Amino acid sequence: MTLSQSIPKDTASLVEDKPVLHIWGRSPLKGHVSISGAKNSALVLMTGALLASDACILRNVPALADIGSMGQILSALGVKINFDSNTDATAGAKTLTIDASTITQTEAPYELVSQLRASFFALGPLLARTGVAKMPLPGGCAIGARPVALHVRGLQQMGADVYIEHGVVHAYAKRLKGARIYLDYPSVGATETLMMAAALAEGETILENAAQEPEVIDLANFCNAMGAKIQGAGTNSIVIEGVPRLHGVDYNIIPDRIEAGTFLMAGAITQSEITLSPVVPEHLTAVIAKLKDIGVRVVQEDHQTLRVMPGAVLRGTDIETLPYPGFPTDMQALFMALLTLCEGNSVITETVFENRLGHVPELIRMGADIRVKGNHAVICGVPFLSGAPVSGTDLRASAALVVAALAAEGQSTISGLQYLDRGYENIEAKLRGLGARIERVQPNSGSMLVEAPSLV
Ligand code: EPZ
Numbered sequence: 001m002t003l004s005q006s007i008p009k010d011t012a013s014l015v016e017d018k019p020v021l022h023i024w025g026r027s028p029l030k031g032h033v034s035i036s037g038a039k040n041s042a043l044v045l046m047t048g049a050l051l052a053s054d055a056c057i058l059r060n061v062p063a064l065a066d067i068g069s070m071g072q073i074l075s076a077l078g079v080k081i082n083f084d085s086n087t088d089a090t091a092g093a094k095t096l097t098i099d100a101s102t103i104t105q106t107e108a109p110y111e112l113v114s115q116l117r118a119s120f121f122a123l124g125p126l127l128a129r130t131g132v133a134k135m136p137l138p139g140g141c142a143i144g145a146r147p148v149a150l151h152v153r154g155l156q157q158m159g160a161d162v163y164i165e166h167g168v169v170h171a172y173a174k175r176l177k178g179a180r181i182y183l184d185y186p187s188v189g190a191t192e193t194l195m196m197a198a199a200l201a202e203g204e205t206i207l208e209n210a211a212q213e214p215e216v217i218d219l220a221n222f223c224n225a226m227g228a229k230i231q232g233a234g235t236n237s238i239v240i241e242g243v244p245r246l247h248g249v250d251y252n253i254i255p256d257r258i259e260a261g262t263f264l265m266a267g268a269i270t271q272s273e274i275t276l277s278p279v280v281p282e283h284l285t286a287v288i289a290k291l292k293d294i295g296v297r298v299v300q301e302d303h304q305t306l307r308v309m310p311g312a313v314l315r316g317t318d319i320e321t322l323p324y325p326g327f328p329t330d331m332q333a334l335f336m337a338l339l340t341l342c343e344g345n346s347v348i349t350e351t352v353f354e355n356r357l358g359h360v361p362e363l364i365r366m367g368a369d370i371r372v373k374g375n376h377a378v379i380c381g382v383p384f385l386s387g388a389p390v391s392g393t394d395l396r397a398s399a400a401l402v403v404a405a406l407a408a409e410g411q412s413t414i415s416g417l418q419y420l421d422r423g424y425e426n427i428e429a430k431l432r433g434l435g436a437r438i439e440r441v442q443p444n445s446g447s448m449l450v451e452a453p454s455l456v
Helices: 039-051 065-076 117-130 149-157 188-199 214-225 257-269 281-294 329-339 360-365 395-407 417-423 427-433
Strands: 020-024 030-034 056-061 080-085 094-099 132-136 161-165 168-172 180-182 204-208 229-231 237-241 250-252 273-277 297-302 305-309 318-320 345-349 369-373 376-380 389-391 411-415 437-441
Touching (some): 020 417, 039 117, 065 080, 065 094, 117 149, 117 168, 117 188, 149 161, 188 237, 257 273, 257 329, 318 329, 329 376, 360 389
Parallel strands (some): 030 273, 180 204, 318 345
Antiparallel strands (some): 056 094, 080 094, 204 237
């Protein structure tokens, strides 16, 4: 085949008709940004509502694509869901009423589960509540294989009959029995699945080497508000005393620590002074420590507000991602974007996921100097980044490209927004509110050569 034969005749077909972000970099940011409810708490609490024999109300739920997908999955199980926007203080936040008093289906549809890994967390509560659960394997994604053996093995230790057939996990248990379960890895999802299953089991369950993330604590608080008896969430050993039933609850979700971290990066990389709230400062201890390490000033204004301010010359540092309270893997790509402009060398080691450096080639396209060897990335600081067309490969990689584009000279065009919209509520509106020059445009709408919005 000659080269000409391999090039599609209609080159327009090369440009997918999906929205992109245009960002004109180097605008200083200023002002305050409101942080939404935590995606990774909202998603697991939605599955937790399956445990209750009557309706739950979840407040401060972010308006995200993933939340909508989870709502579809719960509806497919017969759960009644009502989204009620803008009834919360935080503009755009949703109040969800989830009534799982009657569950009519015990098998979640593959086409929905395959789009949202977090839906697999429904396995535990569905099994505990109904005695039967069939959940398609979520499959891998850009950042790794995402196995679920720890979830399955833990349920088996609780007496469930669990087997995998045709890509579906089948689980049966008349009533789960409490067990002492050691997790080979402090998996967030496995900890959450087993904690929810144990809440309705007979007797006591102890989870050893449990995940300590804030979202695990939020789930334990939510379940305890429903009448569960969970102690030790936030430590590596969680003790759950099973109860016969759980009642509905009205519950407010914690702020999103990764969204907050994302805006800390945006402020730092543009050498701006901005404030963020509501946040829980201790959820960001590792991130703030590393920001101070490179010379960025971060001040806690009050119990729920952080201020980031320009530092002197920013110097590189080394980062290793670890389970909480270590440096969060979800902040790795975002911090790398910042390190590309820090003087000297930095080394990032990604220890949590096996393939979470997909953002490196895209940052290199913007002029970054990064070399990857295995799960290590060596970043040599450069004096500036230059705007370029780039594409996100996963949620946090896409956010990292937005952060880099805010500091780059000239215009960047960022595609792959289907990933970004899974985890960030109105990110361009929030950034524009801080003074960033950013537009979301639909390609082929005649606006490709969008002029930079006037400086405010
Ligand atoms: C949660 O994923 C988060 N997602 C992820 O956030 C986050 O990156 C991750 O925790 C780690 O903090 C949600 O909460 C919806 P894990 P989860 O089980 O539970 C291995 C984002 O960007 N593992 O803690 O799937 C696994 O392969 C997303 O918001 C097993 O080996 O993460 C991985 O290497 C991305 N066997 C490591 O544990 C298992 O049975 C951490 O995974 C389960 C996990």
